Amino acid sequence: MALNGDAPFRDDGPEAIKAARVRWRRRQIVDAATGLLIRVGFQRMLITDLAKEAGVSVGTIYQYVDSKEDILTLIVRDILETYRAEVPAAMEGIEDPIERLEAGFRAYCSIVDERRAATLLAYQEGKNVPKKGLEDLKNMELETNSYFADCIREAVAQGRACCAEPDLTAFNLTMLAHTWALKHWYLKTHFSLDEYIKLQLGAVLRSIVSDDYHDAYKHLTGVAKA
Amino acid sequence: MALNGDAPFRDDGPEAIKAARVRWRRRQIVDAATGLLIRVGFQRMLITDLAKEAGVSVGTIYQYVDSKEDILTLIVRDILETYRAEVPAAMEGIEDPIERLEAGFRAYCSIVDERRAATLLAYQEGKNVPKKGLEDLKNMELETNSYFADCIREAVAQGRACCAEPDLTAFNLTMLAHTWALKHWYLKTHFSLDEYIKLQLGAVLRSIVSDDYHDAYKHLTGVAKA
Amino acid sequence: MALNGDAPFRDDGPEAIKAARVRWRRRQIVDAATGLLIRVGFQRMLITDLAKEAGVSVGTIYQYVDSKEDILTLIVRDILETYRAEVPAAMEGIEDPIERLEAGFRAYCSIVDERRAATLLAYQEGKNVPKKGLEDLKNMELETNSYFADCIREAVAQGRACCAEPDLTAFNLTMLAHTWALKHWYLKTHFSLDEYIKLQLGAVLRSIVSDDYHDAYKHLTGVAKA
Amino acid sequence: MALNGDAPFRDDGPEAIKAARVRWRRRQIVDAATGLLIRVGFQRMLITDLAKEAGVSVGTIYQYVDSKEDILTLIVRDILETYRAEVPAAMEGIEDPIERLEAGFRAYCSIVDERRAATLLAYQEGKNVPKKGLEDLKNMELETNSYFADCIREAVAQGRACCAEPDLTAFNLTMLAHTWALKHWYLKTHFSLDEYIKLQLGAVLRSIVSDDYHDAYKHLTGVAKA
DNA sequence: CATGAATGAGTATTCATTCAT
C-alpha cells in the first residue's frame, strides 16, 4: 500500500478513478485528523473517533493509511505541498528584494494561519511524526529560509539593507510566522493576522533597512525612527 | 498525597526530614523524567523505564507522584520556580532600562539553555500537561513579558527608545529565548548561546533604540547602522 | 455500551442481529464467569482466565461488559430473570393456597439447585456486586417472599393454617431454598434435592397447618403427628 | 512465627509478658479488622488502613500476623473459642432436653448477634479464609449441631417430641442463628433479637413437640395450635 | 520491639490493527 499516491500518468481510465478516490479518502482522513489532533492530541486521537469524525469505517481508514503515525505524515506532506506551491508563487516576479521578502513573509504567515492546526503538529507531535516526515519538514523550512535570506542578501548588495546575519534574520521571519500558530492563544487577543504581519515585519525591517532607504520603505517599517 | 511540597514551618524535626526526603525523591524523578521525555516523549516514557532511570522502584515513584501526568506538573513547577527566582534577581538594581532588559533577557536565555529539555516540554507535551500546570506556565510567561515590557516603556519614557508596541516586543524577546530551545537542532550549528543572545538582542534593540542613543548602546545593538 | 439488553422492537434487521450477538456473547461470558467465580472467587478470577474459559479474547469481553464488576451484575440479572419467569409460572392456576405454596417453594428450590453457583454469589461476593444489582436482588427476594406470604395468609383466612407471622414463615422458606446452596457441602451428603424439599416444607407446614387439615395435607407434612 | 500463641505454661515471667502482649496486639488487630471487613470486605481492607484503624504501624501487624489471610484465621479462631466456651456452658445442667435446646439456641443466637460481623465472614470471605480455618469452622458447626441433635433425640426418646430427622432439625436451628446475621438488613426492621429467637424456636418446636406436650412447652411454642 | 519507606509482582483495561463477511 504505502503512501505513494503519486499522481497517475493519465488523467482518465480506471487508474485515474482509483487515484481520485485515494485523494478523496485521504483528504477526508487528513481533515478529520487535523481537527481531532488539535482538540485532543495524537495519543488521545482514537482511530475509532477519527473514523466517526471522517464519516468512514475503521477498516476504510486502514485502506488508505498504513498506520496511525502515517496520518501525521500525510498531514505534513499536505502542508509541505501548500507551502511549496504558494510561497514561491507569491514572491515570483517582484523585483525589489525587500518587497519580495514582504510578499513571501505575508504568504507564509497566511498559510500558517489557514493551517494553524497543522503547523502546530510539527512542534506538538514531533515525537510521533515518522522520521522521514520530520526531515522533509525541516528541509522545507531551510528552503523557505533560503528564499528569505536570498532577498536579504540581495537587498544588502543593493545597499538597501545592512545585515550581519541574513540567515538568522530569515530564520527569525519563519519563526515569527510559526509563532502566530504557537502562541495564538495570546496573540489573537491583541492583533489580527494583518496587524501581526505588519508589526513583526516592520520590526525586522527596522533592524536591517539602511537609513537611506527608511523613507522608501516607510510603508513597511511602519514607525518613522526619528 | 498531592503535590503541595509547601515549605515546613520549622527546618528540623521529623516533619523536616520527611519534607527533605520528598524534595530529594521528586528531584530524582523530575531529573530522570526530563531526560526520558526529551528522548522518547510522554507516551513512550514508561513508568518502568523511568523507575530504572531514576534508580528507584515503581512503587516509590507513586509514593511521591500521583500519576504519570503529575510528573509533567512537577517539571513545570520546577521551571517556574527557577524562572521566578532568577530572572527578577538578574534585573534587580540596574538603573538603565535598556541595560536591565539586556540582563533579564540574558538570564532568561540562560535558564532556557540550562533546562532546554524542560522548556521544550511545554510545547511538545502541552496536551498532556494537566490544566493547572499549563495555566501557571502561561501566567508566568505573561509575568516575564511584563518585566520586559516595563523596561521598554521606561526607556520610551526616557526617550531612549521608540516603540509602538512594547508588549509585542517583550513577547518577541521571550519567544526568542524559547526559540533557542525549540530550534536548537538548527541554531546550535551556527551560534553559541552567547552569540545568539547578542545577535537577537541586537536586532530587537536596533528596531527600537532611538537614533540619539545608538552610540550609547553600541555594545548592545552591535552593528553600527550607517 | 451499558447493560441495557432491552429487547429490540423488531426481530429482524441489523439491529436484531446485533442484539442477538450481544445476548450470545453475554451468555458465554456469564456462564464462564459463574464457573470461575465459584472455583476461585471474584478477586482471583482473572479476566485473562475468564477469556480463556469463555473461548473469546480479552478485548471481546470488554466489548460486552463495562468492567469486571459488571460481570457480577450480569449474573445477578440473569438469576433475577429466571426467578421472575419461573416461580410465578409454577404457582399459577393452583387453587389450594398450601398446594400453591408447595409448588412455588419447589420451583424456587429447583432454580437454586440449577444455579447453585450463581445463588452463592449474592452471599459470597456481595461486597463486589455493584449497588444496583444488590438492590434488585433484595427486591426480588422480597417479591418472592410476598408470593409465599400471600399463600399463607390465604390459607389462614380459609382456616387451613394458623400462623402468627406469615412474613417470617415466607422468609424462612426462601432462606431454606438458599440454604440448599449455602450449605450444599453438608446437605448433599444426607439428602437429595427432592428429599430436602419434602422434609423442609414438611417441617414448615407442620408448624402452621391447622389440626383439622393435617390429614388433608398429610402428603406434604409428611409425618403424622400423633 | 506462626499463630501458635498458645498459652504459656506459667503465668508470670518474661514468657508471660510476651504472651500477654501477643494477645493484646492480636486483639487490637482482630477488632480493627472485623470492623473494616464488614465495611469494605477483605479485598478492599488495606493493611495500611487496618494499621491506622488499629492504631499501630504496618510493621507491627506483620509482627503478630503472618499474612493478610491469617487475619481471617485469627478472627475465625476467636469466634470458635467464644462458641465453644459459651454454648455448652449455657446448656449445662438443664435436665429437660427441650429447655436445654432452647438455652443452647438462645446462647448461639446471642453470640451470632454480638459478633454478627465475624459470623458473616465465613459466608462472605469463605474463599479467602485459609483452608484450616474453614475446616475448624465447619467442624465446630457440626459439633454444635450434634449438641442440638442430642437434645432432640433425648426429647424423642422421652416422648416429648416426634422428629424423623433430628440432624436436619438441629442443622436448621444453627442455620436460623446464622440467618440472623446473614439477613440482618431485613430482619432488624421487623424483629428484636429476642422476638426473633422466640418466634423461630417456636416454629421449630411446633413442628416437633408431641401433641401431649404442647401445653407443657406453650411458653416456647408460643401460639396454641387449636 | 516498633516504624513506615521502599519494593515489584500482579492485573484490569485500552486501543491500534486485522480480516471475515
Next chain:
DNA sequence: AATGAATGAATACTCATTCAT
C-alpha cells in the same frame, strides 16, 4: 471496496510484604 467485531500486546497503577533505622 467497505465494514466493524475480534484480537491481544502493551502498560499504568496498586498494595501486600520486607527490612533498615
